[in-house]
Amino acid sequence: MNAREGLYVRKIKNGTVIDHIPAGRALTVLRILGISGKEGLRVAIVMNVESSRLGLKDIVKIEGKYLNEEDVNKISLIAPLATVNVIKDYEVVKKFKVKPPKIVEGIIRCPNPTCISRKSREPIKPKFRLVSTNPIKLQCIYCGSIISENEIVEQLTSLR
Amino acid sequence: MISILDFTRDDLEKLFEETDNMRKRLDEGNVPKILSNSIIALAFFEPSTRTRMSFETAAKRLGANTISFTSEEAISVSKGESFADTIRMLDGYSDLIIVRHKYEGAALFAAEIAKAPVINAGDGKQHHPTQAMLDLYTIRYLKGTVDDLVIGVLGDLKYGRAAASFLLGLTHFRPRRIYLISPQELKLRPEIKELLMERGLNIKELNSLVDVLPELDILYVTRIQKERFPDLREYEKVKGSYRISSKLLFSLAKKDLKILHPLPRVDEISYDVDSTSFAAYFTQARLGVPLRMALLKLILLGGES
Ligand SMILES: [Zn+2]
Numbered sequence: 001m002n003a004r005e006g007l008y009v010r011k012i013k014n015g016t017v018i019d020h021i022p023a024g025r026a027l028t029v030l031r032i033l034g035i036s037g038k039e040g041l042r043v044a045i046v047m048n049v050e051s052s053r054l055g056l057k058d059i060v061k062i063e064g065k066y067l068n069e070e071d072v073n074k075i076s077l078i079a080p081l082a083t084v085n086v087i088k089d090y091e092v093v094k095k096f097k098v099k100p101p102k103i104v105e106g107i108i109r110c111p112n113p114t115c116i117s118r119k120s121r122e123p124i125k126p127k128f129r130l131v132s133t134n135p136i137k138l139q140c141i142y143c144g145s146i147i148s149e150n151e152i153v154e155q156l157t158s159l160r
Numbered sequence: 161m162i163s164i165l166d167f168t169r170d171d172l173e174k175l176f177e178e179t180d181n182m183r184k185r186l187d188e189g190n191v192p193k194i195l196s197n198s199i200i201a202l203a204f205f206e207p208s209t210r211t212r213m214s215f216e217t218a219a220k221r222l223g224a225n226t227i228s229f230t231s232e233e234a235i236s237v238s239k240g241e242s243f244a245d246t247i248r249m250l251d252g253y254s255d256l257i258i259v260r261h262k263y264e265g266a267a268l269f270a271a272e273i274a275k276a277p278v279i280n281a282g283d284g285k286q287h288h289p290t291q292a293m294l295d296l297y298t299i300r301y302l303k304g305t306v307d308d309l310v311i312g313v314l315g316d317l318k319y320g321r322a323a324a325s326f327l328l329g330l331t332h333f334r335p336r337r338i339y340l341i342s343p344q345e346l347k348l349r350p351e352i353k354e355l356l357m358e359r360g361l362n363i364k365e366l367n368s369l370v371d372v373l374p375e376l377d378i379l380y381v382t383r384i385q386k387e388r389f390p391d392l393r394e395y396e397k398v399k400g401s402y403r404i405s406s407k408l409l410f411s412l413a414k415k416d417l418k419i420l421h422p423l424p425r426v427d428e429i430s431y432d433v434d435s436t437s438f439a440a441y442f443t444q445a446r447l448g449v450p451l452r453m454a455l456l457k458l459i460l461l462g463g464e465s
Pocket residue numbers: 110111112115116117140141142143144145265
């Protein structure tokens with residue numbers, strides 16, 4: 001983060017900063033993390049700031065929350081270029097880029113209604129193969145249906 | 161054994177050689193009962209008399225026993241019990257499970273659950289690998305090779321799983337050109353078309369058969385179903401222009417053109433074609449038994465004879 005961004009929100013003490021989210025997807029990121037505001041977490045959202053990499057980007061800062069692997073996987077599907085900063089005592093103790101997993105299991109649903117992964121009462125989790133990263137494109141391993149980044153955003157936004 | 165793409169050309173060549181062998185044994189009336197210790201489960205959750213009987217005949221010719229449910233039982237199975245549980249049960253009883261299901265990916269899911277090998281006998285609108293193997297074998301049987309041929313695929317390319325599987329199977333070979341001939345509404349789905357091109361097929365889409373008929377070595381015909389058309393008049397219009405008659409063939413086709421069809425046909429090929437040298441669809445159906453015999457043998461006993 002540069003000095004200009006510092007103008008928008010002050011630094012957090014302990015928690016997570018998710019940077020380089022495509023502009024307009026900050027709220028979706030919060031939604032897939034299950035953060036509605038009622039949890040009492042202190043959250044700062046910065047939207048549509050200039051970024052050399054993305055043109056415009058969003059940033060999300062969450063005080064008092066660290067992400068687990070599944071959280072990071074989900075974020076990678078709608079913000080494949082995001083970076084995650086782990087903050088402890090005002091210092092960045094770890095910084096990494098999200099990386100979409102090669103196999104995405106259970107997070108999103110296959111769009112094909114006659115896919116076996118959609119059959120009710122079966123012990124089966126939807127499973128997708130990553131076929132492209134930017135933009136994200138997934139293919140159902142069961143039926144071969146392709147799901148685009150926009151469809152993924154739509155699904156992850158409407159599910160919660 | 162889920163998709164025709166799981167195989168290599170070498171696998172297919174090996175299967176075809178074994179099929180030649182089985183065909184010879186059948187002709188001689190000398191089929192060794194090499195699978196007499198095996199029980200094969202026919203799990204047809206969706207009825208398909210033709211495919212089921214072809215598998216059952218193949219199994220019995222080799223001395224295997226089969227277990228299966230009737231179509232009524234299949235309905236109650238699909239209502240009461242989960243697919244996964246049914247597969248687990250059959251897995252406990254049998255050495256090989258042959259699955260047919262209306263959901264895409266059912267066979268792959270079954271293969272994840274079962275310890276026994278699973279053969280996909282058609283799932284959803286996607287894969288029907290044994291039909292594709294049969295189509296390819298039939299072409300090899302008729303023409304000596306699948307390479308260098310000009311092949312037309314006609315009919316419902318969007319929903320017809322036989323056509324899609326056949327086209328995927330062709331990517332293991334080097335046909336000279338593939339013509340995809342269908343009404344606009346039933347064109348091949350773009351993701352499959354992309355895959356075919358990626359895998360090196362030289363394909364061209366068109367609406368009319370007559371322009372390319374003189375070039376074809378093989379014409380693969382599939383059924384155009386009324387239900388696919390929201391407007392019945394549209395269907396009536398389309399139907400006529402895709403019907404194959406002996407008159408059309410004698411006036412335009414190469415002498416040695418062969419016509420394949422996964423069957424059953426309705427009226428897309430008129431009956432007067434049956435007695436011509438163009439008709440190869442009954443030969444194709446007949447070859448289904450030795451091909452499936454070869455497949456069962458290779459899966460249950462491996463390569464050794
Ligand atoms: Zn699927």
